[in-house]
Amino acid sequence: MEFRREHLRIEILDPRQGFERRQSPLEIRFDPLTGQSARVLPPGSFPPPADVDLDRLAAETRERCPFCSARVESETPRFPPDVVSEGRIRRGEALLFPNLVGYAKWSSVSVYSPERHRLPLDEITPSLLADNLATQVAFGRAVADFDTDSAWVSINANHLPPSGSSVFHPHLQGAANPFPTTVQRFLTEVEPARFREYVAAERASGERLLGSTGRIDWLAAFAPVGPGEVRAFAFEASSPEQLDPELVAELGRGLSLVLGTFAELGYQSFNLAVFGAPASPGFPLVVRAVARAYYGSLRRSDAMWSERLHWESTVDLAPEALADVARDRFASAG
């Protein structure tokens, strides 16, 4: 398994140093699974993620929030009873219902709790995550039983506006489709055995290993698709609806540690995708999470031309630095 890096040196005459000749490094990395490339710049090349006043945003949005307990029963849809008999799915505090905006043949939204309109990343506990993931697993099973063609099931998150969320109240999203997304399709072209080789190589090097939660190893992506990309693979499931309760609890523990790490690094927003390849024997369940930077009227978004149009991320947080921050959390939780 090749972890390919190319090192370039950029030379300019720098106005900040009297137009003296200055060289800076640029590293290009190639993902060992997909070949997708990423650029790793020296730390501090970009402004840090903007601070966000979650209290203020929560206060501005709470009054009319459709996911808060005062309105969630009357303002969110229900599934037809032949798909989900109760119309909505509950586990612990979590509540799942259909998405009003359908991006998939079957689209769901699940709040961690109708009572938790404001939920900073370092307060999303393993049990809040596990219960919310469990609603999505139940949604995936309900759809799989009812509509066997919609086998491409995924659990996802846009958490707060920088990640694409239009509702402030923290939630996950589920999707089940008759067709794979582009990345689902690309990853199914990877030989299933390569995922085990990839994890084995990362375990052996340890440089990007965050830790293990039992049956799942957590890694900083070698060639991240955005700041702080973390990956994990569950080899005992090939699609989210196959997760057993122990794996759901384990995913909750690991993701809680990842989100705490994002918070420590100054991020309050993230995207998540959990998916497999239902028709590919031996294909693991893939978990990917990436931090998203808050931005304001004059603060940059973390997706620029390279991310959106060249599919190549440019980050100044080295995966090894991310692993260094996360490793302590995983060790103290273990």
Ligand SMILES: [Zn+2]
């Ligand atoms: Zn709310």
